[in-house]
Amino acid sequence: MSVPADLKYTKSHEWVKVEGDTVTIGITDHAQSELGDIVFVDLPTVGRALGASDSFGTVESVKTVSDIYAPVGGEVVAVNETLGAQSELVNSDPYGEGWLVKMKLADAGELDGLLSAEGYEASLND
Amino acid sequence: MPNLRTKSVRIPTLIFEKSQPGRIGVNLPQEDTPKVNINEAIGNTRETFHFPEVSELEVMRHFVNLSHINYGIETGFYPLGSCTMKYNPRINEATASFTGFRNIHPMQPDYTVPGALEVLASVYDILKEVTGFDEIAMQPVAGAHGEMTCLMLIKAYHDSRGEGDKRRIVLVPDSAHGTNPASAARCGYDVKTIPTSPDGDCDMEALAAALDDTVAAFMVTNPSTLALFERNISKICEMVHAVGGQVFCDGANMNAMVGTTRPGDHGFDCMHLNLHKTFSTPHGGGGPGCGAIGLQKHLEPFTPSPALIRVNGKATLDHNRPQSIGRVSSFYGQFLMAVRALTYLLAYGKERMSDISRYSVLNANYVRARLKDVLPPAHDRPCMHECVLTAKKYKQNGVRALDISKRLIDYGFHPPTNYFPLIVPECLMIEPTETESKQTLDEFCDALIKICHEAETNPDILHEAPSTQVVGRLDEAKAVKNLDVRWRPSTITESV
Numbered sequence: 219m220s221v222p223a224d225l226k227y228t229k230s231h232e233w234v235k236v237e238g239d240t241v242t243i244g245i246t247d248h249a250q251s252e253l254g255d256i257v258f259v260d261l262p263t264v265g266r267a268l269g270a271s272d273s274f275g276t277v278e279s280v281k282t283v284s285d286i287y288a289p290v291g292g293e294v295v296a297v298n299e300t301l302g303a304q305s306e307l308v309n310s311d312p313y314g315e316g317w318l319v320k321m322k323l324a325d326a327g328e329l330d331g332l333l334s335a336e337g338y339e340a341s342l343n344d
Numbered sequence: 345m346p347n348l349r350t351k352s353v354r355i356p357t358l359i360f361e362k363s364q365p366g367r368i369g370v371n372l373p374q375e376d377t378p379k380v381n382i383n384e385a386i387g388n389t390r391e392t393f394h395f396p397e398v399s400e401l402e403v404m405r406h407f408v409n410l411s412h413i414n415y416g417i418e419t420g421f422y423p424l425g426s427c428t429m430k431y432n433p434r435i436n437e438a439t440a441s442f443t444g445f446r447n448i449h450p451m452q453p454d455y456t457v458p459g460a461l462e463v464l465a466s467v468y469d470i471l472k473e474v475t476g477f478d479e480i481a482m483q484p485v486a487g488a489h490g491e492m493t494c495l496m497l498i499k500a501y502h503d504s505r506g507e508g509d510k511r512r513i514v515l516v517p518d519s520a521h522g523t524n525p526a527s528a529a530r531c532g533y534d535v536k537t538i539p540t541s542p543d544g545d546c547d548m549e550a551l552a553a554a555l556d557d558t559v560a561a562f563m564v565t566n567p568s569t570l571a572l573f574e575r576n577i578s579k580i581c582e583m584v585h586a587v588g589g590q591v592f593c594d595g596a597n598m599n600a601m602v603g604t605t606r607p608g609d610h611g612f613d614c615m616h617l618n619l620h621k622t623f624s625t626p627h628g629g630g631g632p633g634c635g636a637i638g639l640q641k642h643l644e645p646f647t648p649s650p651a652l653i654r655v656n657g658k659a660t661l662d663h664n665r666p667q668s669i670g671r672v673s674s675f676y677g678q679f680l681m682a683v684r685a686l687t688y689l690l691a692y693g694k695e696r697m698s699d700i701s702r703y704s705v706l707n708a709n710y711v712r713a714r715l716k717d718v719l720p721p722a723h724d725r726p727c728m729h730e731c732v733l734t735a736k737k738y739k740q741n742g743v744r745a746l747d748i749s750k751r752l753i754d755y756g757f758h759p760p761t762n763y764f765p766l767i768v769p770e771c772l773m774i775e776p777t778e779t780e781s782k783q784t785l786d787e788f789c790d791a792l793i794k795i796c797h798e799a800e801t802n803p804d805i806l807h808e809a810p811s812t813q814v815v816g817r818l819d820e821a822k823a824v825k826n827l828d829v830r831w832r833p834s835t836i837t838e839s840v
Contacts, residue, residue, distance in 0.1 A: 252769070254746075255821035280820040281763040283522075306821065 219342070220247040222313055226329060227338035228289045233313060234332055241329075243289060244317040245277060245308065248342055253279035256308045261297040261319060268292060268321065270328055275318070277308065290328040292321040356413070356814065359396045359406050360831050369400040394833045413814055415758055421784050423711075425730045425761035425773025426521070426569060428599050428621035430704075435691065436624060436684035445683050450675040454661050460679060464652050465659035467636075467682045470689045474697065475598075475615065476608025477638030482677045483648040487596060488523040489672065490616030490635025491563075493648065495531045496669045497614060497639060498561045498590045500646040504667065507588065511560035515589075517546055519570055519765040521596060524563045533560060540767060544572040544723040546580060555587045565594035566607065567728035569765040571708065571773070573600070581611025590614070595638075598622040599777070600705055600728035603698030607638070614639040622700075623685040625678075634681040648672045703778035704729040707785060711774055714789040718796035722768040730775035732768055735796075743799040743806050745770040750817060751798065753810035755791035 221227070226234040231249035235242040250256065258278040268274050268288040275286045297319050301307060308316035323329075333341060382389075389395060398406070416422070422429040440446070448457055468480040484490035495514070502508045514528035517538050525535040536554055541547040546564070562584045566574045574580070581591045593607045593615035599622050601607065607615050619634035620627040627633075639647065649668035650661040661676075692700065705728055712721050712731035719733040735745040749759030749772065761773040776785055798805050810816060 254763075257821050257824040280824060282766055305825070 219251065220313070221335045221339050223335045225313065225335065226289070226332035227335065227341075228287065228332060229338075229341050230287050232287060232289050234289045234329070236323075236329060239323045239326065240295065240320055241290060241292070241323055242317050242320050243286075244312055245286065246338070247312050249284075250309045250312045250316070253277060253284060254281045255279055256305045259298075259301045259305050259308065259318065261301070262294050264294050264297060266294045268294065270331075286318065288321070289332055290321070291324040293324070294319050295322050296320040356406075356409055358831055359398060359403070360394065360833075362398050362402055362406065363394075363396040365397060367397045367399055367402075369398060369403055420756060420758060421776075421780060421788055422758045423760045423774045423776050423788065424758060425571075425732070425775040426596060426764065427627070427761070428596075428618070428729075428775060428777060429627060429758075430599070430621075430624060430777035431779040432624045432626055432684070433688065433691065436687045439687045440680045440683045442683075445680060448679075450679075458659070461652065461659035461661065463686055464676070464679070464682050465654055467686050467689070468652065470686070471617065471636060471638065473694075474602060474606070474689075475617070475638040476606030476610075477612075477615065478608075478641040479639050479644045479647065480636055481639070481647045481651065482634065482636045482682065483671065483673045484616070484635035484637060485673050485678055486631075486633040487616055487618040487621075487635045488527060489633075490618075490637045491523055491592070491594060492527040492530055493635070493669070493672050494592050494614040494616055494637055494639070495527050495533070495561065495563075496672075497637075497643045497646045498592065499531055499533075500667065500669050501590065501643055502560055504646075507557075511558055511589070513554075513558045514560055515551070515554055515562040515584075517564065517568070518767055519568050520563060520565060521569060521594060524565075524594060528561075528563065538562075540568075540570070544568070544570045544725070545575055548576060548579070551580065552583065555583060555589070557587055559584065559587055559589040561590045561592055563592045563594060564612075565596060566610070567597045567600050569597075569732075569773075570723060570768070571597075571600075571727040571730045571732050572723060572725065573728055577610045585611070590643075592616075596621070597729060600701050602700040603692075603696075604701040608640070612640075614643055619681055619685045624688040625681040625684040632678045632681065634678045634685070636677075650676070652676070700778055701729070704776070707776040707778060707780055708774070710782070710785055711776055711789060714785075715792055718793050719772060722771070729777070730773060732765065733772045733774065734768055735770040735772055735799075738796070738799040738803075739770060741799055741803045743803045745772050747803075747806040747809065748772065748792070748795055748799065751795045751806045751809035752791060754812045755795070757788055757791060 231246045233244050233246050256277055256279045260276045262274045268291060270288055270291045272288045273285040274288050277284050277286055298317050417429050417431055444459060448460055471480045484493045502511045512534055513536050514533040515536050515538050516524045517540060519540050528535050538554060539547045539550050566577055568574055584591045590613040593612040595615045595617045598617055602622060615638045617636045619625045619636055620631045625634055645667040646669050648671055649665040650663045651665055653660055653662045708727050708729050708731045712727050715733060719735055722732045722734050735748055745762050749762050752759050763771050764773055
């Protein structure tokens with residue numbers, strides 16, 4: 219199970235990539251593997267303001283529908299439109315082409331509350 | 345994923361593909377009414393809609409052959425967890441076909457159907473005794489419908505006390521059926537999830553922290569979807585009542601309790617029952633369902649109208665219900681289901697009613713014990729009427745719960761429920777019901793033990809399963825994303 223070292227994570231299986239004051243968010247390799255084939259991704263509208271741990275969308279697989287939570291607060295500046303037609307990218311490339319949303323950070327301090335790659339791996343073994 | 349149809353199995357053609365121009369099934373007699381050109385009257389339907397042109401014999405063979413590849417409780421073991429696929433005794437059908445029941449019309453005045461009303465009232469009387477609730481109502485026509493009706497009653501109750509606006513939260517465990525949060529959301533509530541503790545019971549600390557005067561209700565499945573009896577249930581009901589909330593029992597798992605213990609005594613305010621599961625009215629093939637509800641006295645004024653009541657012992661429909669939530673279905677639910685349920689209830693009788701729960705719990709524990717080395721239970725304690733097992737140890741061989749289920753089809757069994765409850769990894773949920781023999785359970789367990797051995801020695805055989813059926817492994821993702829169940833005439837042209 220891949221857990222890239224340069225990303226930050228949540229216990230609810232989202233990953234966060236920090237670039238300046240913008241963060242890219244997706245679901246982890248573990249999450250996509252547990253969900254199975256993903257058939258639909260419901261994403262928020264650009265411009266929506268989110269608080270940390272707000273549910274902002276859903277990922278639907280052949281097994282179940284799961285909420286996705288904002289790891290940090292901020293404003294949605296982009297969503298991955300490609301997933302509308304190719305939701306399977308979340309399975310095949312969860313940390314790359316399968317990203318979900320980009321947000322402008324409201325408070326960089328919130329990043330400190332996220333898990334490191336090591337911390338996330340440890341949480342998987344709990 | 346490739347379509348693994350095997351060549352050895354004859355794939356049935358669609359009836360459209362059997363069509364021959366001009367062939368008909370029925371010779372109609374000479375007309376004695378004015379001739380109407382049907383094409384002029386309604387258009388050329390055969391051309392427009394491509395109705396198949398086939399003979400009566402071809403139609404007969406087509407559908408009988410299709411019926412032979414069907415799988416149901418009457419052809420084999422059907423251990424679909426959380427569904428209670430028990431055998432529906434034939435005597436239920438015999439009574440439901442009595443002309444006095446079958447030929448009455450829902451528009452008949454009440455005074456012409458005293459027998460039918462008495463049947464309903466008798467079912468109520470028995471279900472009250474079985475569940476421990478003060479009242480029963482039977483308009484809802486499905487389990488989730490009964491669930492939603494209960495939440496509507498709870499909402500009406502809070503409204504009547506002037507607390508409707510402040511109570512906007514419904515608590516639901518993380519192991520709940522998906523219909524629970526859906527019913528709550530449909531009734532306008534915000535849903536908050538309560539986690540399960542490591543031993544499988546409701547997390548009492550999390551519950552205590554979530555309880556305040558904004559809580560309208562807690563929806564609890566007992567036994568839980570983990571097939572465990574909620575050991576703190578009476579304490580849970582007390583805690584919710586202490587903040588003015590109501591407690592709903594999801595009755596999906598009532599089969600574990602029939603004749604042994606009663607939700608009405610545990611402290612619940614209302615519950616739904618699936619007559620089409622627990623009380624043996626048809627289920628597979630679409631029912632129709634019957635989601636009867638049980639409720640305590642304080643919710644009674646709000647029940648769907650008309651309500652069936654006894655006046656001086658005589659069953660009567662009461663239309664004068666000013667506080668009622670109104671109708672939740674047309675007429676009075678599925679009446680013939682009440683006839684079937686009454687037959688079933690009377691066939692068991694009060695003395696033997698507990699056989700249902702005792703044998704269903706025994707069968708599930710037998711399966712759990714026989715499989716514990718290859719498929720360990722998610723929680724190591726006695727289960728109720730079904731067992732929840734995990735196949736996570738085969739993941740290292742690339743085998744998932746779904747692969748095991750698909751392979752079971754090759755061994756002639758209907759798969760159990762997969763991936764539910766969601767909180768158990770690689771979950772297989774097996775519900776044998778009380779109507780299976782030890783021999784059948786042994787054959788099923790032997791097959792699963794063999795499959796788990798295959799998962800370690802020859803995982804590919806599982807990935808390719810099923811290989812003995814008319815169709816092989818279906819691409820479930822494609823089925824959701826590119827749903828296409830429409831036959832088009834062009835395919836016939838191409839294949840000819």
